[in-house]
Amino acid sequence: xxxxxxxxxVHLWQAQGLLTSQYGMxxxxxxxxxxxxxxxxxxxxxxxxxxxTQMLAGIFSVCFPKFYxxxxxxxxxxxxxxxxxxxxxxxxxxFKLQVYVHRDGLDAGPCVTxxxxxxxxxxxYFPDIEAKLAYRPGDILIFMSxxxxxxxxxxxxxxxxxxxxxxxxxxxxxxxxxxxxxxxxDLLDGKPPRWAxxxxxxxxxDALDFDHDVAKNVRATRRKRKRNLY
Numbered sequence: 001x002x003x004x005x006x007x008x009x010v011h012l013w014q015a016q017g018l019l020t021s022q023y024g025m026x027x028x029x030x031x032x033x034x035x036x037x038x039x040x041x042x043x044x045x046x047x048x049x050x051x052x053t054q055m056l057a058g059i060f061s062v063c064f065p066k067f068y069x070x071x072x073x074x075x076x077x078x079x080x081x082x083x084x085x086x087x088x089x090x091x092x093x094x095f096k097l098q099v100y101v102h103r104d105g106l107d108a109g110p111c112v113t114x115x116x117x118x119x120x121x122x123x124x125y126f127p128d129i130e131a132k133l134a135y136r137p138g139d140i141l142i143f144m145s146x147x148x149x150x151x152x153x154x155x156x157x158x159x160x161x162x163x164x165x166x167x168x169x170x171x172x173x174x175x176x177x178x179x180x181x182x183x184x185x186d187l188l189d190g191k192p193p194r195w196a197x198x199x200x201x202x203x204x205x206d207a208l209d210f211d212h213d214v215a216k217n218v219r220a221t222r223r224k225r226k227r228n229l230y
Contacts, residue, residue: 002170004097009042010090012078012188012196013181024203025187025196027080028090046083053085056112056140056178060087063142067109071180077191078184088112088178089185096172099152101127104145108182111145114138115152118164119173122155145179 010028033039046053061068068087075086096117104111115122116137124135128148135141135152143150157171187202188195198207 002096002172004095006095006097007093008090009045009093010181010184011075011080011084012089012184012201014183024199025184025201026203031080043081043083046081046085050083050085053178056114057085057087059140060110060112060142064110070185071109074180074185074188076193077188077195079194080196087180089180090178092177092179094175094177096174098154099175101125101149101151103147103149104179106181106183107146107179108185109144109146109180110142111177111179112140112142113145113175113177114140115173115175117173118158118160118169118171119155120158121153122173123153125151125153127151145177146182 007030008028009031011031012025012027014025031042033042057068060071071089072087075089078089079086114137115135122135124133124141125131126133126143126148127150132153133139133141152175155173160169160171195206196202199205
């Protein structure tokens with residue numbers, strides 16, 4: 001049997017059941033990996049998908065320029081792996097699951113999503129606005145996933161061309177969702193680039209300030225020692 005499931009690659013978000021004010025934020029477990037091989041695979045994935053991400057970012061910046069700018073600034077402050085070009089803080093990879101009606105209430109603004117694979121069916125449904133859209137490989141949806149209920153219609157495996165099967169690609173549907181959590185955007189608002197890396201997601205003081213304070217104390221100690229020599 002083939003494994004199915006959802007992988008969440010998020011640079012910075014709130015851990016379930018933990019208060020941000022007390023524990024800060026951090027990257028998802030899927031992002032950091034539980035082994036060296038997994039962490040290598042995540043870095044490889046971001047590099048391999050960089051051109052697609054940049055293309056989607058270009059489309060997003062034209063459709064939602066204000067949201068794009070907000071996402072970009074938050075990404076620069078919250079980025080964990082710089083091999084991801086951004087501007088979204090998170091990606092969900094839905095691997096060969098049927099997707100039922102839901103609303104992503106913890107996400108901010110528009111998400112970008114697209115399907116891949118070999119399947120039939122799988123149309124996009126938006127019951128709030130009574131809409132049904134084609135949702136095939138190559139199609140892109142940009143919508144307010146936190147405001148609109150949505151689901152993916154039943155999909156069915158389709159034959160895989162021999163040249164793809166020879167590469168280990170099996171039948172089924174895989175989708176990618178690019179998003180930014182609202183709590184992460186709130187925390188990162190106004191923060192400088194690499195803030196999450198420099199503060200462990202708000203858990204400790206800024207590493208650059210710490211280095212400055214240490215250097216300042218060392219200089220003060222040296223001056224004091226020189227005075228004592230005379």
